[in-house]
Amino acid sequence: MKRLTPFKTVLVFAAITLVILSISRLYLSILYFERIGSFPELLGILFQGVRVDLIIASYLYLIPMLVSIWLSGKLGARLTSALIKPWLCLALVLSVFMELVTPEFILEYDIRPNRLFIDYLGYPREVFGMLWEGYKPAIFLAVFGVLVIVISARKLLSRVSTETGSFSTMQKVCLTFIIFVVGVAAARSSLQHRPFNPAMVYYSNDNLVNSLMLNSTYSVLYAAYNTGSEEQAADLYGRMRPQEIIEAVQESAAIDNQPFLSKDIPTLRFHPASYQGAPKNIVILLQESLGARYVGSLGGEDLTPNLDALMPQGWVFNHAYATGTRSVRGIEAVFTGFSPGPSRSVVKLNKSQSGFFSLASLLKRHDYHTQFIYGGESHFDNMKSFFLGNGVDDIRDLSTFDEPRFVGSWGASDQDLYAEAHKQFVKLDKASRPFFSLVFTTSNHTPWEYPDNCPAAYSGNRQSRENAIRYADCALGEFIRKAKASDYWKDTLFLIIADHDSRVQGSDMVPIDHFRIPALILGAGVAPKVDARLVSQIDFPTTLLSLAGISDAHPMLGFDLTRAVPRSKQRAPIQYGENYSWLSADHAVVLRPKLPARVYAHDGNKLLEQLDNQQYEGEINRTKANALWSNLAYSKGFYRNAR
Missing domain, CATH: 3.40.720.10 (Alkaline Phosphatase, subunit A)
Incomplete structure (x- = not known):
């Protein structure tokens, strides 16, 4: 139906994001299968990875999905073109870019992009010089991949009609409530007191294997969230007086x-x-x-x-x-x-x-x-x-x-x-x-x-x-x-x-x-x-x-x-x-x-x-x-x- 057009567009972009993240995880898992060790563990990584991907998809697409429910008429058409479409394009580009830079980052640091990735963003001159001299193929791949995604996203969005129908107010309220509850539940991904954190799915002694269950957008955003916290040790290891x-x-x-x-x-x-x-x-x-x-x-x-x-x-x-x-x-x-x-x-x-x-x-x-x-x-x-x-x-x-x-x-x-x-x-x-x-x-x-x-x-x-x-x-x-x-x-x-x-x-x-x-x-x-x-x-x-x-x-x-330092010390x-x-x-x-x-x-x-x-x-x-x-x-x- 015409009135569902913006809503369906958000769902399509969320689905594309989920597919890309799963393909990237499968590629990395095959690349490092020797460290994963077995096929059942690989399946576990892919299954838990979908859970994490749903979390990041909720963060990226929940707001435009909620907004799209309330769009109607000519104003809704203009807002779809001015806000929803750019948002969807940027969200998809972010997810793809982070996955494209991940293999080189893992090669250097043996883990998905994390807080170190954020730290380096503060020094663009030094980092760009390093990347240009030592990682030209990775740069060209990332740029090419982003261009492909931008062009493809724009083509997809160009086919989306900006004409919208009208939900009744009660329908809007009900849909908003349902989507909000589902989205928040997916973002929390847990029925416990605290929402999901990576430790809930970590199982291996190998940090790289554990990080494969995440996606790189989530990994960096989680690191950014924790960067502001300077007193983490007690939360990680337990408290002492x-x-x-x-x-x-x-x-x-x-x-x-x-x-x-x-x-x-x-x-x-x-x-x-x-x-x-x-x-x-x-x-x-x-x-x-x-x-x-x-x-x-x-x-x-x-x-x-x-x-x-x-x-x-x-x-x-x-x-x-x-x-x-x-x-x-x-x-x-x-x-x-x-x-x-x-x-x-x-x-x-x-x-x-x-x-x-x-x-x-x-x-x-x-x-x-x-x-x-x-x-x-x-x-x-x-x-x-x-x-x-x-x-x-x-x-x-x-x-x-x-x-x-x-x-x-x-x-x-x-x-x-x-x-x-x-x-x-x-x-x-x-x-x-x-x-x-x-x-x-x-x-x-x-x-x-x-x-x-x-x-x-x-x-x-x-x-x-x-x-x-x-x-x-x-x-x-x-x-x-x-x-x-x-x-x-x-x-x-x-x-x-x-x-x-x-x-x-x-x-x-x-x-x-x-x-x-x-x-x-x-x-x-x-x-x-x-x-x-x-x-x-x-x-x-x-x-x-x-x-x-x-x-x-x-x-x-x-x-x-x-x-002298005693051996016991x-x-x-x-x-x-x-x-x-x-x-x-x-x-x-x-x-x-x-x-x-x-x-x-x-x-x-x-x-x-x-x-x-x-x-x-x-x-x-x-x-x-x-x-x-x-x-x-x-x-x-x-x-x-x-x-």
Whole structure:
């Protein structure tokens, strides 16, 4: 009937959306069938996926469907053309576009588009440059797909008559009520107190497999909804009283008799330095995306001959683990010593933009010059705001470099970065004042752009991660050789450490082999040795202060690795998506959102057999407390400098 025309059009677009989402899910499921494991599980994913697709279809099409019921006459025809048709076209384009970009996103991050996708939207220049250089086929596919959908949608809509009949008022009211109830029920997709959330359909230890049941539009919108929430941990893992959290966290961190000094800063303790001489300079060389699996001396691929040659010259840690999968998480760990949690890194959160504890803010009290050197634009990921608000005096980024020789999508090459760092260190050394510098590399980042003037054993496709690692390693070796010949070498501690591994992925709840990273302390009287202890990124700020001769009170929970750490205390906290793991020497506790914890044996690279939770109740409680600590400390202002 004519009067049903707008209503039927909305239904047609909703049906097309559902079909496209199901086809995309089927394609991805076939592509990753090996990780799904069986045909019945595949059917389960497709069935649950329809449920999620109905949710997103309700969000996208419920309002135009309700509006279309009330359209009638000439005004209804005009509103159909002006509002309903564009809405339908945009909703369909959004769904198709998100599915078209999903395969490349999964290839890079091993999960559907999520909060990371939203974070990157804030930096269009850097991201578009990266995409254009490294993902041209994906860009062309997405653009082509969107154009096809737009043209097809317009053709379909052109056949829709804008003439409308008239429902009686009672018919409109009844239809509105029925459609509203059905739409809301589909959007909630649950008869429980709370509406649907992804945990209701998750069943696998593999995050990718779980995410296949979603669609990418829903995944991104759900992430956007949760981005505004900075206190998620208790909702994910269950609640504990604040005092319970504090006591468990204090017990986890205590390895000596130093008392906790303040109720207002619960983790504040005095940390005596193991070195008692004149303060040393501290330089952290934060390596982009360098997992242990690429480092030959750590049992990985033979891609880092310069770093491997440096290992016997310093204090090398064979079992060091990153706290997360993002650069800002690595910065959070090595710059502030703050523990990871399910919220965004404190680098990006509002309450931590000033007055938050950092190495720089502590070292300023000891008359250090504090500095951040980065080859890109320092505003990226909110780094500039965070550093300036928390103790960094001097930021050197691409805009301050003198004629860099090579600039790619993410900024100046590592050679240009190290040239700037060397220039700065020479100048600061002449000022006879100790300095702290965080030097953050970029060349080992997709789309893997680098110059030709650093000789390395490149092979195969030049624009590949393997060759980018070879280049970054070559630039590092070149810098260290120059630093050794300089006057500042004898007074400087260098920490070479990765921010995270690249492309963290795997079928485990937490693929721990992808969190193992290289960590090496060089220079200023550091005796060569191999350390086999299990350590975390959060241990290195405390250790550097001790090696540099800085005795002071601070709230960091990391261990001073110059001292003995009992095997029972060794741990590595890891945040992997919404899963939180407390990796200890003998086992790993894994917290999952809204599900019971699990305990596994591990070999340092992989989770092994599941263990009996009843035997590890204390460890589960400790893990939960540490997972909740980051939100508690952030929201209550517990993590700050002592006055």
